[in-house]
Amino acid sequence: MEIAHRIDRPAFIEANRHGKFAGRGGDVDVITDLMIHDIDLVLAMINAPVKSVSALGSSVITSHVDIANARIEFENDAVANVTASRIANDRLRNFKIYMRQQLLELDLLGQSILITNRSYDQKDRFSHNTSTQQIDTVPAITLKNEIDHFVEIVRNDGEPFVSGEDAVLALRVAQMVREQIGQH
Template identity: 40%
Template sequence: GVCDTDPNRAKEVAGELGVLSFHDYKDLANKLDAVTIASTTSSHFEIAKFFLEQGVHVQVEKPMTNTSEEGEILCRMAEDKELKLQVGHIERFNPAFVAAKERLVRPLFMECHRLAPFKPRGFDVSVVLDLMIHDLDVVLSLVNSEPKSVSAIGAAVLTQDIDIANARVEFRSGAVANITASRVSQKSERKFRVFQDHQYLSLDFGGGEVSLLSKTGEWGGETMPFSQESWNLEKSDALLAETHAFVECIQRDKKPIVSGWDGLVALRLAEQIEQEIRQRLEQVGSQ
């Protein structure tokens, strides 16, 4: 079934899919095995908690909740009830990232740029939770290490919340990530660069392009021997791949590719970045 607070929209989508429509999620009680929640962030906790209490497997859009405290409650509920809780960090299912991850051994420095033009949506959260959290999740999935220190700066440009942000995150493993996100840019860009021993990898989440530069020998006095590989991957529906993965983890009783705990770790780091930015803005404003 399809549920939307706009009954006409619910009927329209349900008609296209040949399923029932609802305008109150509580009307779905005892009718589901699994649910995908793609509502406003502020409503995620209430809706996800309702369905977990009903014994329903849940996929919830990122960020999983408004606060990490709420996120932890959902994770523990899912664990206690032996239910699947997957968080919609869609870039994990992007073909460019899937191809790139196979070639990454020990990332040392990562640089992320996620820029988007201004759109009248997503203002219930800052750009850190709206956009940057995508790259926080990607970075965390690669380094497999806890953050050691965070420094960040940002500004509210067109809304009352943070619209542009930059964060530098140092991990206990020694890896460093420099991450920039903006929702007030004149262009769209979703690029990710990774440096590791003797290799540099660049990927374009939007264009599906991956490039790998590898050192193949020692400095010869005039030229540095290296090889370059490039892939231009066919665009595929990452959202569909994400949904298929959710269904498969239920059917095969596997851990979700992006578990609730994964989503919680990204959310906690995002909160730390937000706090750092707000403290810095307060310092600037008090001078």
């Protein structure tokens, strides 16, 4: 992840992945189709054991969950709110990563990052300084990039971006979301 060096002990993460219903993926729930990717990213960013998962979801177009929201709480007191929908009018893919004195806002479709830094005066609780920096051109991770990376690690006996253990953990958390919603 290009911005990984900027992420330091997130306290709260919001992840949103919305798209229009395209017919593809209707044979599985939105958790398996879309949310799993953001669960994987959240787990990597927070890097702490999951304490609890609560979730809500609804079937609107297909017989599977088409829109879902999960709240994932971690042992280090961090929280992630992950939403996925395949029935939205507009495409949206963003992250807000709240850290001590910093907010990263990632627009993965618009390929930009907005960094807001805040500093507080310890003596005066109401005094603070804020600076904002916009970074354009966040490299998009496409399916082609993922396939190219997979082929490269197989040919060169390299290390994948996501380990098998990390992938299994993301699947377990996705299953916890499914169970909370009542889909088995």
